[in-house]
Amino acid sequence: MPRRQLYAAGNKLVLDQAYEGVQFTLKASAALTIDGWWAKVAEGQNSIKNPVGGLMNDEDGFGDADLFGAQVHFTTGTHKITLFGLYYRDNIKGFTHLPNGLGYFHSRFQSEMSSAIVGGLHATGKVNVAGGLRYNVEFDYLTGKDDNANTDHKGNLIDINDGTLSGFNVYANLTQRLNIGVPLDISLVGGMGSGDDDPTSGKGNINRIQTMGFFPLTNVWEDSVMPDVEGISPQGLGSPASRGYRELENTTVAQLKIGANVLKSLRLETSYTYLQATQPIFAWSGTGPDLTTSSTDIGQEIDFNFKWQIRKNLKLVGLYGVFLPGDGAAYLINGMNDHKDMAWEAKHVLLYSF
Numbered sequence: 001m002p003r004r005q006l007y008a009a010g011n012k013l014v015l016d017q018a019y020e021g022v023q024f025t026l027k028a029s030a031a032l033t034i035d036g037w038w039a040k041v042a043e044g045q046n047s048i049k050n051p052v053g054g055l056m057n058d059e060d061g062f063g064d065a066d067l068f069g070a071q072v073h074f075t076t077g078t079h080k081i082t083l084f085g086l087y088y089r090d091n092i093k094g095f096t097h098l099p100n101g102l103g104y105f106h107s108r109f110q111s112e113m114s115s116a117i118v119g120g121l122h123a124t125g126k127v128n129v130a131g132g133l134r135y136n137v138e139f140d141y142l143t144g145k146d147d148n149a150n151t152d153h154k155g156n157l158i159d160i161n162d163g164t165l166s167g168f169n170v171y172a173n174l175t176q177r178l179n180i181g182v183p184l185d186i187s188l189v190g191g192m193g194s195g196d197d198d199p200t201s202g203k204g205n206i207n208r209i210q211t212m213g214f215f216p217l218t219n220v221w222e223d224s225v226m227p228d229v230e231g232i233s234p235q236g237l238g239s240p241a242s243r244g245y246r247e248l249e250n251t252t253v254a255q256l257k258i259g260a261n262v263l264k265s266l267r268l269e270t271s272y273t274y275l276q277a278t279q280p281i282f283a284w285s286g287t288g289p290d291l292t293t294s295s296t297d298i299g300q301e302i303d304f305n306f307k308w309q310i311r312k313n314l315k316l317v318g319l320y321g322v323f324l325p326g327d328g329a330a331y332l333i334n335g336m337n338d339h340k341d342m343a344w345e346a347k348h349v350l351l352y353s354f
Helices: 327-334
Strands: 003-009 015-027 032-042 065-076 079-090 115-127 133-145 164-180 182-193 252-263 266-285 288-311 314-325 343-352
Touching: 003 065, 003 079, 003 115, 015 065, 032 079, 182 266, 266 327, 288 327, 314 327
Parallel strands: none
Antiparallel strands: 003 015, 015 032, 032 065, 065 079, 079 115, 115 133, 133 164, 164 182, 182 252, 252 266, 266 288, 288 314, 314 343
16 A cells, blocks of 8 residues: 555665655565565655645646666575666656755765666675675666756756766675684675766766665765654765765775674674775865866775673664775865865664663
């Protein structure tokens, strides 16, 4: 039945949002499951301001934005493969809900999305190597259109392009489990997301339909839970306040992560992450981007986490991180590289289960 529910795909790189809509699941066999959905993403520009003219129509400023999708899940043994496809269409005339109607900021020079098609492959599983090798891989390809022929950046909010949009995400996480006195796991994480090589012309870049920021990568740079309608507060440098990148937008990342269950009730984790921009990040000012000044150096981050099960129904979680910014991060957030102080975060969560 129609209701508000979560729509998500893969590792939540391209879609992770609650919408009003309809979903269905068909379990064709023990190994094959098919999902399908339709969602109402927005109901026009006039739905978020004082309405003018006739109500209850889908014309002009009342045009709808809709999302259609399907996923095919195939499971065999310890392996699961998912193929998914999405189609997004915004029928609002002269205004795109993404990103203009969100009510919060992404990074600067975003493409306006009039329509988009997404195809993706997501695979997870375990291979019996030593204590067990787990893998989680995803590839997404996006293509779309921007029907608004913009001649300015609207305060550095949007990209100027030729009306064609495209982009991709590649992600891999390999975790080897070992037992050398204590249970130990070593993870190698790599990812790459497309970027825009010129925010003033040519093709525009897209990496997602809409997400809430629940893709786990680092504690400071990409810890970017969004302030959506459910009231979640922003965090990290990907928040609307600082406007860094989220997920794998224009990011190439390599990460080494080590975790150990040092006690039955205590788990420790640490990681080192190296971040580069896939395409150059340009300096900017109030008049727009400066195409003569750029950098691909986002920076480096060192994180440390712990999870302590104090009692059966009481847990304490700590997350700490230090981010060392490069010129690319400074240009992205500040428009200049004059301010590159180290950024750090310390976060504690106490969970009590009733």
